[in-house]
Amino acid sequence: MITIIGAGPAGSYLGYLLAKQGKKVAILEEHNIIGSPVQCTGIVTHSIEKFFKLKNEVIAEKLDKVIVAGKSNRIEVNVDEIVMWRDKFDKFVAEMAEDAGAEILLNHKFIGIGGRNMIKARNTKNNKIKEIKTDAIVGADGPYSAVAKAAGINPARSYIGMQAKVKLAMDTTAFETYFGSDFPNFFGWVVPESENTARLGIGCFENAQEYFYRFLKKRTGKKDVLCWESGLIPLYNPKKPIQKGNVYLIGDAATQVKATTGGGIIPSLKAAQTLCGCIANNKDYNKEFRRHSGRELRLHLMIRNMLNKFSDRDYDKLLGLMAQEKVRKILKKYDRDSPIPLVANLLLKEPRFLLFGKMLFA
Ligand SMILES: Cc1cc2nc3c(=O)[nH]c(=O)nc-3n(C[C@H](O)[C@H](O)[C@H](O)COP(=O)(O)OP(=O)(O)OC[C@H]3O[C@@H](n4cnc5c(N)ncnc54)[C@H](O)[C@@H]3O)c2cc1C
Incomplete structure (x- = not known):
């Protein structure tokens, strides 16, 4: 039995791949529904189609242009990208996992490792603690990974990704990115999700509120947001151990994120393929991940x-x-x-x- 903590894209896709191979898989998710709260812009390149064909209802917009703006220069580049409804996307991948035979346990919060083959989870509805026997534990539990902590693996350095849904009518085929001293160490973005709403955000290491509100005012002329969709964006750390014995980390928990853009969905799907192969063939995931994805993620980090x-x-x-x-x-x-x-x-x-x-x- 393999227990995966977290039903985000990394955990559910890994669950799907392992279940398809006939493994017994349980996915523990602390929330009572999958895909909530949303903490993501949901932009992916068409490379997502290397993994699966998205259902139409997951797609909010299709984009064919990106506007890249500096302080006094701006260009338009043709692209081919998709804006997803991130909650629907997470549900879509989780359904794939369930259809392949994985069991998803909602309201189950991982709270610790109780020995080599045992984890402890708390039922978030009735607060009861449950011990679950398992052969392997996978932390797909995002940037705050409790599994990494329980395994004694240091937390990642992360950007604050401050994002909100805002009222804004913009070209629904183009997204905007902003660079320079108003966006230190990262960038700002505005991404259409419908005719009159957009996802506006910035990433930075500190003073996020100040940079965010200045950008919001400048781009929309307003100070109000419709709802928050903020979260941490881990910075890829090539030295971070992602396997310790029978404990594995994947996705944000393993910092598998492109350091140029903060995009972690596609790297985590790719990592799921690598980890599935490692579990099935008893291979060293620390090495195999570096072999399959290390060069690409290091290049993003260098840039x-x-x-x-x-x-x-x-x-x-x-x-x-x-x-x-x-x-x-x-x-x-x-x-x-x-x-x-x-x-x-x-x-x-x-x-x-x-x-x-x-x-x-x-
Ligand atoms: C503002 C922002 C914008 C972003 N925009 C993009 C983008 O446009 N494109 C892109 O590719 N990436 C983007 N990212 C990054 C992307 O969201 C992540 O890389 C991606 O969600 C990683 O997936 P994951 O499955 O590893 O983790 P998550 O999606 O974080 O899923 C982790 C799951 O684990 C569950 N969990 C956590 N702790 C426990 C526990 N103790 N017990 C049980 N369950 C637990 C959580 O509830 C969650 O469901 C963005 C991130 C942020 C913050």
């Missing part, structure tokens, strides 16, 4: 570290290079879920991108 040293002028120069037709074609052809061919082709077509490389060592 993030470089961008974090950019001044407003550097961003404007970068946007100038990105505005060229030859570069835009590459950006449309290779999405950010294939960062190695993307960066290699960008450098081939526009070697001046290398000039920014000096920031890596500054």
Whole structure:
């Protein structure tokens, strides 16, 4: 029996893959419904189709443009992306897991490991503690991972992702990203979800409220939000152990997030495939994950570290290079879920991108 803690995309997709292989799987979810509260923008590239075909009801909008804005330069790039209703997406993946034979136990909060083959969970309805026998424990329990803590694995350094649903009519085929000194160490975003609502957010390490409200006022002219959808965005840590004996971590709990964008959905689906193979074939997940995804996530981290040293002028120069037709074609052809061919082709077509490389060592 394999017990997965957390019915987010990482836990449910892993549950689906393992159950499909005939493994006995239980997924424990602390909430009484799946997919709530929403703490995500829900943007994914079309790479999601490598994993499954999304149901139409999961899709809020399809986007074919991104506006990338610096302090005094802005460009438009063609893309092919999907905005999902994140609660419906989580339910969709959880249903896949259940249909494949995994059991989902709602209102079950993991509270500790009670020996090598035992976990403790509290029923959040009646507060009763339950001991569950298990051969393996998977922490798919997000950025605050209680499983990582129980296994003695240090918590991740995380961005504060402050996001709200706001009233805003904007082009429903384009999303906006904002870079520079008003968005230190990360960026701001505005993503349409319907004709008159959008998801507006920023990521940063500190003073999130200040940056958020300044951005909200500047972009919408208002101070009100419809509802909050904020959460932590873990920064990928290549040194973090993600397996200790029969305890495994996946998704945000394992910092499997693209450090450039904060996107963690696709990396966690890919990690689920790796972890399923490791559990089924008794392989070392620390090594296998690095082999399958480590280079890509390290590249995102290197780019993030470089961008974090950019001044407003550097961003404007970068946007100038990105505005060229030859570069835009590459950006449309290779999405950010294939960062190695993307960066290699960008450098081939526009070697001046290398000039920014000096920031890596500054
Ligand atoms: C503001 C914001 C915007 C984002 N935008 C995007 C985006 O546009 N695209 C993208 O790809 N990524 C985005 N992300 C990141 C993305 O949301 C995460 O990477 C993704 O949700 C990770 O999935 P997960 O299954 O690992 O964790 P989660 O989705 O966090 O799921 C963890 C699950 O575990 C449950 N749980 C937690 N603790 C316990 C416990 N003790 N016992 C039982 N259950 C427990 C939780 O209730 C939850 O259901 C964003 C994140 C934030 C904060």
